[in-house]
Amino acid sequence: MYIKPLKQLFTVLFVVMIAVVIVGYLSEYHVLEQDIYFNGVATDAINLLIVICIFWLVQLSHLVIKTYFFLSLGLWLWTTGLLFDLLDEVLFQPKWIGIYVEDMFRTSGMLVTGYGLFLAMQNLAQAHQQLSKELITDDLTKVANRRYFYQYVKNNESKPYSIFIVDIDHFKSINDEFGHDIGDDVLKELAVLFASEFKDDAIFARIGGEEFAIYYPSTCMADITAITQHLLTLASTVDVAATRKLSVSIGGSIKQADDSLIEVMKRADQALYKAKNSGRGRFEIT
16 A cells, blocks of 8 residues: 555655656765775676665565555665765765764664565565465464375374264255355355364374365274264254254264275275264264
């Protein structure tokens, strides 16, 4: 909202500053020094051009407004100091400019630019963190997504584990009868409830549509039975409408010694179909 006029303001100030300093020198301090050192002039000119290029790159970049402000202000001050420094090599300069103006602008410009760079790095780190989170999170339910689930299980395949696939019963009829908004609300509510039950090494994820998967770091049948029965009960607490409760079917599979993830998932999927064909709202394991 404010970034475009701010960019225009800094660009105008930048051009005006360069023009004012050069014109001021040429009109007021016209006494050329007798001895001009080419190396000093060239070095100062290169330094000035580098900072001008950085300033221009900042103007072309899409930055957070606070970061943009400090980078532009710092580079503007820095350029002013470098411009005075360059003109000092070729024209007579009063001592008060060298002592107060030149050093003040250059030093303050460096400090403000440094703070702007600090903000830019913070913004970059936050953007990277947000992007990393989005890559592993399901957009709708905010639980882990399919990509993260498979990667996590592959990284932990050497450990004993079980896989559960959870499918909402008659989800299409929920969408058809009550609308997709209600269907989305059901998915989100169920995801929040189930995800809260799995901490530490267990992972709950949405792997597609109305289907969820659970990586459970145990092969103990007593634990598996207890947790799946609890999930079935928990699902029944979700209200689709005043006259309708939610139910889910769950298929499970225990990893055997030489099983790959694909094989475990396939058996869990087969168990899910068995649960659905046996009346739904139940758990089966293969």
